[in-house]
Amino acid sequence: MRPGFARWLLSGAALVMACGSGAPAAAPPKVDPLALTPAQDLSADPDVIEIALTAREADKDLGGARLSRAWTYGGTMPGPLIDAKVGDLLVVHFKNELPEATMVHWHGVRLPVAMDGSPSSQKPVQPGGTFEYRFKLRDAGLFWFHPHVRTDVQIERGLAGVIRVRAAREPEVDEERVLVLDDVRVNEDGTFPTYLDDASKMMGREGNTVLVNGVRDARIALRPGALERFRILNVANGRFFNLKIPGVRFRVIGTDGGLLESPYDVETLLIAPAERYDVAFEVPRSSGILSLTSEPYERGHESGARPPLAVATVAVEGEPVTARKTLPDRGPALARLPEPTGAPIVFALDEGTSEKGDLIFTLNGAVWPVVPAARMGLGETRVLELTNKSEMDHPFHVHGTFFQVLTRNGAPEPPARLADKDTIIVQAKSTLRVATRFDEPGAWMVHCHINEHSEGGMMGEILVGGVMSSGH
Ligand code: C2O
Numbered sequence: 030m031r032p033g034f035a036r037w038l039l040s041g042a043a044l045v046m047a048c049g050s051g052a053p054a055a056a057p058p059k060v061d062p063l064a065l066t067p068a069q070d071l072s073a074d075p076d077v078i079e080i081a082l083t084a085r086e087a088d089k090d091l092g093g094a095r096l097s098r099a100w101t102y103g104g105t106m107p108g109p110l111i112d113a114k115v116g117d118l119l120v121v122h123f124k125n126e127l128p129e130a131t132m133v134h135w136h137g138v139r140l141p142v143a144m145d146g147s148p149s150s151q152k153p154v155q156p157g158g159t160f161e162y163r164f165k166l167r168d169a170g171l172f173w174f175h176p177h178v179r180t181d182v183q184i185e186r187g188l189a190g191v192i193r194v195r196a197a198r199e200p201e202v203d204e205e206r207v208l209v210l211d212d213v214r215v216n217e218d219g220t221f222p223t224y225l226d227d228a229s230k231m232m233g234r235e236g237n238t239v240l241v242n243g244v245r246d247a248r249i250a251l252r253p254g255a256l257e258r259f260r261i262l263n264v265a266n267g268r269f270f271n272l273k274i275p276g277v278r279f280r281v282i283g284t285d286g287g288l289l290e291s292p293y294d295v296e297t298l299l300i301a302p303a304e305r306y307d308v309a310f311e312v313p314r315s316s317g318i319l320s321l322t323s324e325p326y327e328r329g330h331e332s333g334a335r336p337p338l339a340v341a342t343v344a345v346e347g348e349p350v351t352a353r354k355t356l357p358d359r360g361p362a363l364a365r366l367p368e369p370t371g372a373p374i375v376f377a378l379d380e381g382t383s384e385k386g387d388l389i390f391t392l393n394g395a396v397w398p399v400v401p402a403a404r405m406g407l408g409e410t411r412v413l414e415l416t417n418k419s420e421m422d423h424p425f426h427v428h429g430t431f432f433q434v435l436t437r438n439g440a441p442e443p444p445a446r447l448a449d450k451d452t453i454i455v456q457a458k459s460t461l462r463v464a465t466r467f468d469e470p471g472a473w474m475v476h477c478h479i480n481e482h483s484e485g486g487m488m489g490e491i492l493v494g495g496v497m498s499s500g501h
């Protein structure tokens with residue numbers, strides 16, 4: 030029997046029992062299978078969010094003959110959605126019930142380095158161990174959390190959750206959804222492969238099962254004529270999603286660091302691992318079935334020669350929305366970083382072969398953890414020069430701050446595209462110059478967010494404010 034069917038039977042039985050005692054049963058409440066599990070706030074203080082977060086194994090239907098033994102935060106994949114507002118204090122009582130060490134990194138969140146949950150800032154939490162994370166949420170936007178130990182395995186197996194931080198004013202839409210995109214590779218019997226095939230070593234592991242909020246063959250129901258807001262996060266190890274819904278133009282209203290000052294329109298939305306995009310769009314006015322696909326995109330090694338990939342079914346159905354809202358065309362003013370000073374900090378990204386003949390990924394010619402650290406002063410604005418010497422794109426990530434693109438291959442970035450990013454695609458054989466500034470001292474990691482690449486060596490750190498390397 031298919032695992033999904035067994036579960037359906039079980040929940041049916043539970044429903045019958047629950048209804049057995051009372052009056053005639055009303056129609057069961059409609060549950061949205063794409064709804065993320067809300068994190069339970071244990072604090073009565075409206076400005077404090079206090080949660081218990083346990084990393085543990087749980088069974089999950091990933092399309093194999095048997096359930097897959099996923100690694101989860103709190104039993105669900107993806108993990109809980111933490112909803113907060115700007116300025117809230119987040120307190121997380123973390124417990125590790127996995128069979129191996131882990132830690133929780135808060136991707137994109139500006140916080141004190143001791144709370145960053147990276148190998149540069151924290152000792153891994155051993156099985157059975159606990160750690161308390163505690164920090165203020167300073168920025169509005171969509172952020173996420175994931176392990177920073179063996180990320181190619183731990184994130185792949187399901188460890189990822191979302192933090193949504195709301196501003197005092199948010200765009201007015203009919204409906205807002207958070208979409209967590211993922212693809213996982215499972216064997217026919219539901220187990221996870223323990224090896225990496227050559228393509229996965231090179232490009233990062235791409236899965237045979239596409240998940241939207243943990244659901245296979247997802248169906249997204251939209252009302253005709255509605256103004257939708259999709260807040261999209263890619264938690265895949267290696268896959269770039271290049272999203273398209275035929276007949277729909279996405280208005281990009283925000284990205285990693287929050288809302289954009291000048292929204293812009295696209296027909297396809299490219300989103301690399303760990304990036305976030307916030308889009309608004311008008312749903313077509315007539316009912317019908319559309320498809321959300323990932324269109325071919327060349328990120329190296331002929332990866333763009335493949336056919337489009339089905340991501341979800343989009344069902345335009347139900348009561349049409351008649352009181353039409355308008356697409357946001359202006360966002361809040363974005364604070365521009367001051368003129369950078371000093372010499373650029375260069376990060377050269379490349380691939381190569383080790384003495385043993387293995388494929389390696391390098392940062393400035395070296396393999397983590399022997400990559401020499403870069404240094405910069407607290408509060409100073411510097412240029413990071415991200416030079417990709419390899420034949421494929423690398424989504425490069427900087428911990429603990431945002432950066433703003435200055436030039437792409439020497440061409441100035443149009444002012445209308447100004448955005449706070451924490452992860453950006455550095456295309457094959459190209460150079461990006463970005464400006465950044467740290468407001469917290471410490472050892473901050475930088476790395477490619479294709480997990481097989483960072484684990485394969487493309488990882489380093491920036492030491493801010495005269496601190497010493499933690500000597501991982
Ligand atoms: Cu998602 Cu080191 O990051």
Ligand code: CU
Binds near residue numbers: 134137426428
């Ligand atoms: Cu990060």
Ligand code: CU
Binds near residue numbers: 483
């Ligand atoms: Cu990479």
